[in-house]
Amino acid sequence: LAKREGRNTVRVASRRLQEQVQETLALARDLRWVVERRELVLHYQAQLDTRSERVVGLEALVRWQHPQRGLVPPGRFIPIAEESGLIQEIGRWVLDEALRQMAAWRAAGLPVVPVAINLSVSQFRHPRLPEDVAEALRRHDLPAHLLELELTESVAMEDSDFTIARIAALKQLGVTLSIDDFGTGYSSLSYLKRFTVDKLKIDQSFVRGLAQSPQDEAIVATVINLARSLGLHTIAEGVETAEQLDFLRRHGCDEVQGFHFHRPAPAEAVAGLLSSETL
Ligand code: C2E
Ligand code: MG
Ligand code: MG
Ligand code: MG
Numbered sequence: 001l002a003k004r005e006g007r008n009t010v011r012v013a014s015r016r017l018q019e020q021v022q023e024t025l026a027l028a029r030d031l032r033w034v035v036e037r038r039e040l041v042l043h044y045q046a047q048l049d050t051r052s053e054r055v056v057g058l059e060a061l062v063r064w065q066h067p068q069r070g071l072v073p074p075g076r077f078i079p080i081a082e083e084s085g086l087i088q089e090i091g092r093w094v095l096d097e098a099l100r101q102m103a104a105w106r107a108a109g110l111p112v113v114p115v116a117i118n119l120s121v122s123q124f125r126h127p128r129l130p131e132d133v134a135e136a137l138r139r140h141d142l143p144a145h146l147l148e149l150e151l152t153e154s155v156a157m158e159d160s161d162f163t164i165a166r167i168a169a170l171k172q173l174g175v176t177l178s179i180d181d182f183g184t185g186y187s188s189l190s191y192l193k194r195f196t197v198d199k200l201k202i203d204q205s206f207v208r209g210l211a212q213s214p215q216d217e218a219i220v221a222t223v224i225n226l227a228r229s230l231g232l233h234t235i236a237e238g239v240e241t242a243e244q245l246d247f248l249r250r251h252g253c254d255e256v257q258g259f260h261f262h263r264p265a266p267a268e269a270v271a272g273l274l275s276s277e278t279l
Pocket of ligand 2: 059118150180
């Protein structure tokens with residue numbers, strides 16, 4: 001009996017694996033038309049000043065409104081887009097759409113806050129990235145300081161002349177640069193000396209353990225101190241509880257972002273949030 005059950009388990013597991021592979025292939029196929037068919041949407045999550053709890057920025061997070069499958073999260077299709085090279089087209093759409101939305105809100109008289117977009121490694125390395133960013137800012141008539149680019153540590157880890165020059169070129173434009181998921185990249189800290197980034201985003205895996213894990217508390221406190229000594233801003237992502245917020249406040253983390261305040265939401269919902277901020 002045990003043997004038969006074992007065989008069944010294997011059969012179920014392999015069927016599930018097969019389904020996942022099928023789904024990935026189907027997504028990869030449908031993804032090719034995603035920009036043309038206007039199926040991508042941006043949701044925006046508020047970033048708040050830790051002390052005043054006012055909204056001081058937004059992070060744009062892409063979703064795929066799939067005609068049959070509903071809203072597909074980025075974790076499900078961004079890796080596929082990176083494999084196929086479609087990430088460049090998707091990335092340009094994200095950049096353009098986020099700035100278009102900012103310009104529209106500004107034209108509607110809403111308070112203007114910077115928007116952050118996520119860049120994957122291959123986007124960071126694309127030859128035309130600085131020109132694309134400059135062009136998009138010009139197209140929407142927005143100053144560069146209203147755009148923040150979130151890079152992962154894996155970008156910074158590669159300590160090459162190219163990386164240094166690329167970061168300098170982006171800084172030259174006047175955009176803000178932040179290191180996303182800081183602390184998860186197994187990188188040496190020495191790049192922080194050479195790369196002129198502005199902000200560290202403390203990864204949510206550490207934030208989750210605040211008020212529970214002394215190790216996570218030590219790591220977060222250390223990152224905040226490190227950033228302060230280097231003149232960098234800090235933002236904690238994935239803040240879900242009042243206890244986590246309290247810790248971050250006591251330790252002087254500049255900004256916070258997470259479900260405790262606001263979930264990522266479509267532009268219409270965020271417009272309401274922004275307008276209530278003026279009161
Ligand atoms: P990320 O940039 O680190 O974004 C944070 C993720 O955590 C988002 O997931 C967000 O919805 C989620 N989050 C925010 N607050 C909380 C919280 O309090 N608790 C928990 N448990 N989660 C929270 P999302 O939107 O699914 O995005 C996942 C990742 O996909 C992003 O991680 C980013 O690396 C990537 N991504 C999203 N949009 C883009 C994009 O336009 N381009 C590229 N290249 N990557 C993107
Ligand atoms: Mg991010
Ligand atoms: Mg992150
Ligand atoms: Mg993350």
